Amino acid sequence: MIMEAIGLIKSYGEGSATVKALDNVTLQIEDGEFVAIMGPSGSGKSTLLHLMGGLDSITSGQVKVNGRDITTLKEAELARFRRKEIGFIFQSYNLVSVLTAEENVALPLLMDGCKESVMRENVGKAINLVGLDGRSHHRPSQLSGGEQQRVAIARAIVNNPSIILADEPTGNLDSVNAEEIMDLLSNLRNKSGQAIVMVTHDPKMAAYADRIIFLKDGRIIDEERLGGKIDQKKLVSKLKGSTN
Amino acid sequence: MLSINRLSARQLLVRKGRTILTGLAIMLGVASIFSLLIIATSATMTLERYGRANFGFADLQVVPDPAADPKQVAKDVASLTNIEGVAFERQWMQRGDLDGQRFEFHIKGIESKNAVASRLYSLSSGHLPKRDGEVALSATFAQVRGYQIGRIFTLPLKSGAKKLKITGLINDGPSINSVIAGVYVDMPFINKFGPKNTAWNPSSIQVVLKKGESQRSIASRIEKMHGVALVITADEALADIRRSMASTRSMFSMFGAVALVVGMTLIYTAFGITAAEREREFGLLKAIGANSRWARRLVYREAIILGLLYSAIGLLLGLCLSFAFMWIMNTGEPGNIDVTALSITSEDAIISFLAGIGATLFSVFLPARKIGKIHPLAAIRPQPKSEQSISKTRWAGLLIIIAGITMLFKFSIANNSTNMAAMAFAAVFIIYLGVAIFTPLIIGPLFNLLDWLSLKRVGAAGKLASKNLSAQSLRSSRMVTSILVGISFVFLVAFFGESAASIGHQILKEQAKYDLAITSEDEGTLPFVSKELLRKVKGLKEAELVTSIRLDKVKVTKLDVQGREMKMDKGFNKRLEQNLFTPGINAVDPKLYPKLSSLFFPKGVDGNRVWRQLHGKYVLANRNWAQTLRLKPGDRVRLVGKGGKSEEFEILALCDTFLVGTRHWEVGSLFISQENAKKYLNLNEDSDMLVKLKKGSDKAVAIAKIKQLIKGTQLEVKTHKQIADMVDKLMAEPMLFPSLTFNIAVLASLLGLINTIAIGVLERRREIGLIKAIGGTRGQVRLTIALEAVLTSLAGTIFGVLIGTGIAVILFKSISAANDIKPTFFYFPVIVTSFPLMATVALFVMVIIVSIIGALIPVRLANKITPVEALRFE
Known part of the structure; x- marks a missing residue:
């Protein structure tokens, strides 16, 4: 098991105005597993992803990555944890506009104080893996949405993290590009064996996962193991169920 | 609503x-x-x-020739019709301490018996001093110090304190908060205790005209009389003050x-x-x-x-600020710019x-136009932004810079005085305009270069900072430009100051062959060194070499400049004319003087030969003085000494000097041998001494012995260091105003830098959040922002120093090229340009410290950004 969330609670506000974004969520992510989290807007999907990635503070509960409780980490340790163990992919790519594709990918290594030769090698590999050779010196504004998301993926994998957290990675893309990105993520998982946790609305994209977790009102309401078979109808009906 | x-x-x-x-x-x-x-x-x-x-109630002030008998001149003037009365006044300035505070006493000897004299002074109470031992004081000075009529006022003279009975108070202008005090005594007092050498304190003859007479027409008549050096009318004097202050005012406005x-x-x-x-x-x-x-x-x-x-x-x-300025000016010694009340x-x-308000509205013109063009769709989705491209038309900035430099070089030398300063300022502003247009073209590549360098050294923070700065090259260059303008002005002042100070020190160093100077710091109070005193100082066992210098004023009556008669501009400032044509002359011993002190000769002039030849009918001329009058070596001047004795001399060589004491450079306009001074000009009173001590002798003991010898005289003994300190002090004051103002400009530009970086942080919230989300530490974010601040201000400082140096050198060359006149920084000839290394280091340190402190605000803003914010925008 690469990651474990135990009794996660995240609430905002105080007293009677308290809103529970996550309510006692417990889940495990296995090594190399591809998990999709689905649920309606406001169900707590993104909040769960933030807590798993150590981006936000937990009201109560634990998140363990490789057996280490990240809720006890101090800010600098958390930053190091995110740099080493987690690869983030966002819906709107979140690339640094002033850096080229290559430099965006190099950013986590640079922050880690990596040697230039190692950095060049790793960045080259990551860019090659996402199929962006020849576009590496372009700025984000000179790349298409699909290409930008490939850069974001390359950045997420460049440090060879244990787990990749993706928040609606295809949300801003057309269907052709979306499928390409999902194929890419899937292939990467198959090649490097990294676990992927992906938040998505789209059953087609969720179908790439090994397991789907359904969230509603901050709670896990269902879980589906796909086992390599894709039953979209079932997925859609489950999703509808969680939406209703 | x-x-x-x-x-x-x-x-x-x-x-x-x-x-x-x-x-x-x-x-x-x-x-x-x-x-x-x-x-x-x-x-x-x-x-x-x-x-x-x-002026009091006088209409005219007549300054007699140094060579003439002032009493006779007064008599001649009084004999004219149209004149109601004539009063004779001798002024003497001396500094002294009262209860630990230093004052500049303007001691005026007046003839109270003269009916006109009593009408010249506006008495607020009492009467003018009628006999020796009586005094009338400035009413405001008396009020501040609590002096009353009938009480005793102790005047701290160098020769010992003098007790005087206060008989009257005179409304003679301002002295509140001031260090200047008017002291009116009867003429016998001045004759008894005042300076022996009247050439330095030309008696002034106050003239009251009959009603209805024109000041100027009578003045012109008096000017033609024998023994009259200068006639100033009351109206002209005030107009002169206003005119000279108008240029100061313009200059100050330009600083602002x-x-x-x-x-x-x-x-x-x-x-x-x-x-x-x-x-x-x-x-x-x-x-x-x-x-x-x-x-x-x-x-x-x-x-x-x-x-x-x-x-x-x-x-x-x-x-x-103006209260602060006034406080600074009124602290310590009386300064060049006197302000008694705001x-x-x-x-x-x-x-x-x-x-x-105008500057604010003007500054928002372009941003307002940009805002006017924002598309309504921007409300729904961010409008696509093209890559920030720098227009190639910005190369035109280079042409504007070249035009500014040409203007600075060509036009500034074609005009004189005030016009020149205004043209130089205009040219400098044109250069800055060109720099502002051109800078974006080099800022991008510059920060890209830094990026390349920092990638290896400072890591992620360096990379992000330099990338942000190069990507936002228009904004960065605006910041760099605003900083460089302030810095270059600070530097310009520092450069000229340093160049002037360096020559002052260089000359002092050259003169430092002596250990002690026996002189007086008071302007116009030339002490008298008796033969007896000279002999006693020479007789000190600590003294190895002693020489005396004879300082006096002569009149230059005839100037044959390469066969042409020199004609002065009619509108030329009369006081300046007076100084130029009655220059100070130094009678020195050509054998001893070079061993104790030396002059600064231009390259190619053999100093030893010059000293040997000075026994002949030659003079050495201060380069600044000579060049102002367009005089060159080989030209002949007729000098008029005491009692009208005159002789023609040839200018042997030009030299630069800074004399002992605080006397202005006009004092050392000419050098002549003591022998010739006595023989041809009737100048035989020594005024200063230079002493070289024997090796291993105790300087303190020598000083103590000399102090004992000069007790009761106007003389003071000074070490070389004390004189060097005085030079520094003299240099500091003129630089105070521009330095303060330009430092304020630098401060303003650094504030702007903080503002811009803070806004940049707010603009990049998402990006900063992202950096943190993917593992960037707080420290890395902090360093990125601090580096942006420091790199921008450093770029501004480097460019500012370069441009400041460039402008200073061009100004120097341009002024030097014009009529061979070297620029002066107040009393100091700027012969060589000298890079102000210490000031530059101080400037860099200040800029780095202020920008780091300033970056704290944006850093705080950045610290508050949580990684979640990177995702909240999803």
């Missing part, structure tokens, strides 16, 4: 931090202009009051304008960023029906509110206030 004003005010309130930082730029600009105008006006008023007090221009760059940058940041908001306003004009109006309203508020605060700060005029306040 909501109004456009309320909306504008609310926008400013919502962005408090930025509003304050932008406002500070306006405030500092207005404060600089206002305080400098106050000081200029106050100095003019003070001088006018002194001028009026100096520099601060305001820097402020304008910042206001422009701040509003430019506002336009980018509030694109969505303005898009929304457009979407719901606002037109471009309305959007622009909103921005102008914000600018007006900001301008009104901060210009008003700027006026208050300006008042405080004159705060509504005119100065209105000019400064309008300058602040």
Whole structure:
């Protein structure tokens, strides 16, 4: 098991105005597993992803990555944890506009104080893996949405993290590009064996996962193991169920 | 209900931090202009009051020739018709301490028996001193010090304190907060205790005309009389003061304008960023029906509110600054610019206030236009932005720089005095305009270069900082330009100051062959070194070499400059003319003097040969004096000494010198052998001594012995270091105003830098959040922002120093090229340009410290950004 969330609670506000974004969520992510989290807007999907990635503070509960409780980490340790163990992919790519594709990918290594030769090698590999050779010196504004998301993926994998957290990675893309990105993520998982946790609305994209977790009102309401078979109808009906 | 004003005010309130930082730029600009105008006006008023007090009720002041008998001149003038009366006055200035405070006493010997004399002085009470031992004091000075009629006033003279009975108080102009005190004594007192050498204190003859007589026409008649050097009418004296102060006022206004221009760059940058940041908001306003004009109006309203508020605060700060300036000026020794009380005029306040509002409105013109063009769709989605490209037309900036340099070099030398300063300033501003246009072309590559360098050294923070700066090259270059303007002006002043000080020190170093100088620091109070005293000092067992110098004034009556008669411009400042044509002469021993002190000869002149030849009918001329009169070696001058004795001499060589004491360079305009001075000019009174001590002798003991010998005289003994310190002090004061003002400009530009970086942080919240999300530490984010601040200010400082050096060198060359006159920095000839290394280091340290401190605000903002924010925008 690469990651474990135990009794996660995240609430905002105080007293009677308290809103529970996550309510006692417990889940495990296995090594190399591809998990999709689905649920309606406001169900707590993104909040769960933030807590798993150590981006936000937990009201109560634990998140363990490789057996280490990240809720006890101090800010600098958390930053190091995110740099080493987690690869983030966002819906709107979140690339640094002033850096080229290559430099965006190099950013986590640079922050880690990596040697230039190692950095060049790793960045080259990551860019090659996402199929962006020849576009590496372009700025984000000179790349298409699909290409930008490939850069974001390359950045997420460049440090060879244990787990990749993706928040609606295809949300801003057309269907052709979306499928390409999902194929890419899937292939990467198959090649490097990294676990992927992906938040998505789209059953087609969720179908790439090994397991789907359904969230509603901050709670896990269902879980589906796909086992390599894709039953979209079932997925859609489950999703509808969680939406209703 | 909501109004456009309320909306504008609310926008400013919502962005408090930025509003304050932008406002500070306006405030500092207005404060600089206002305080400098106050000081200029106050100095003019003070001088006018002194001028009026100096004239009293007289219509004319006649200055006799140093060679003539002043009493005879007074008699001749009095014999003219149209004249009601003539009074004789001898003034003598001396510094002394009263209860630990240093005062400059203007001791005036008056003839109280003369009926006109009593009418010349405006007595507030009592009567003029009628006999030796009586004194009348300035009414304001007496009031401040608590002196009353009938009491005893102790005048601290060098020769010992003198007790005088106060008989009257005279309204002679200002002395509140001042260190200048008017002391009126009867003529016998001056004859008894005053300076022996009257050439330095030319008696002035006050003339009262009959009613209805024209001052100028009578003055012209008197000017033609024998023994008259100069006639000044009361009106001309006041006009002279106003004219000379007008250029000071223009110069001060220009200093203030520099601060305001820097402020304008910042206001422009701040509003430019506002336009980018509030694109969505303005898009929304457009979407719901606002037109471009309305959007622009909103921005102008914000600018007006900001301008009104901060210009008003700027006026208050300006008042405080001028009080501070006055306090600095009135602390310690009397200075070059005397301000006894601040004159705060509504005119100065209105000019400064309008300058602040005008500058603000002018600065927002382009941002407002940009805001007017925002598309309504910006309300719904961010508008696609093309890559920030730098237009190739910016190369035109280079042409503008070249035009500015040409103007600086060519036109500044074609004009003289005030025009030259104005043209030089205009040329400098043209250069800055070119720099502002051109800088974006080099800023991008510069920061890219830094990026390449920092990638290996500073890591992620260095990379991000340099990338951010190069990507935003327009914004970065605006910041760099605003900093470089302030810095280059600070540097320009430092450069000239350093060059002048270096020559002062260089000459002093050359002169430092002596260990002690026996002299007097008081201007115009030449002491008398008797043969007996000289013999006693020579007889000291510690003394190895002793020489005396004879300082006196001569009149230059005939100037044959390469066969041409020298003609002075009619409008030439009369006092300057007086100084030029009655220069100070130094009679020295050509054998001993070079062993104790030396002059600074131009390259190619053999000093030893010059000293050997000085026994002949030659003089050495101070280069500055000679060049002002267009005199060259080989030219002949006729000198008139005491009692009208005169002789023609040839200028053997030009030299540079800085004399002992604080006497102005005019004092050392000519050097002649003591032998010739006595033989041809009847000058035989020595005034200064230079002493070289024997090796291993105790300097303290020698000083003590000399002090004992000179007790009761006007003389003082000074070490070489004391004189060098005096040079530094003299250099510091003229540099005070420009330095302070330009430092304010630098401060304003650094404030703008903080503002810009803070806004940049707010703009990049998402990016900073992302950096943190993917593992960037707080420290890395902090370092990125601090580096942005430091790199920008360092770039501004480097360019500022380079441009400041360039302008200083061009100015130096241009002034030098004009009529062979070397520039002077107040009393110091700037012969060599000298790079102010220490000032540069101090400037860099200051800039780095201030930018790091300044970066704390944006760093705090960045610290508050949590990684979740990177995702909250999803």
